[in-house]
Amino acid sequence: MKESLFDKYLDEHGVVDFGRSGGMSQEKESKRLLFVLNKQSELDQKDYFSLSEISSLADRIGLRVPDVERVVDTLNTAGYLIKKGSRTYQVLSSSYSRSQTSRSRG
Numbered sequence: 001m002k003e004s005l006f007d008k009y010l011d012e013h014g015v016v017d018f019g020r021s022g023g024m025s026q027e028k029e030s031k032r033l034l035f036v037l038n039k040q041s042e043l044d045q046k047d048y049f050s051l052s053e054i055s056s057l058a059d060r061i062g063l064r065v066p067d068v069e070r071v072v073d074t075l076n077t078a079g080y081l082i083k084k085g086s087r088t089y090q091v092l093s094s095s096y097s098r099s100q101t102s103r104s105r106g
Helices: 002-008 026-044 051-061 070-079 095-103
Strands: 049-051 080-087 088-091
Touching: 026 049, 026 051, 026 070, 026 088, 049 051, 049 095, 051 070, 051 088, 070 080
Parallel strands: none
Antiparallel strands: 049 088, 080 088
């Protein structure tokens, strides 16, 4: 039994990672962060956020991940966030971003 519990916490590199214990999955937490970023984008009427702003939002909602930057990288790879500069990201899925695009075309 001890070996199986120990194995549960080992990552692919053989490092013990207690972030693997129960709770919400990384995917669910990523979606939760993206939802909050979309809401904040509407409230602030902007679609660009610094990594420190994203980290503050993650802290405010109690995001349960060991590394917020890893979640941001995942959202970037999936195309929800686009890296726009040094530690700055654009939220492509926000309704504010979509409304700005349609206004600039019209």
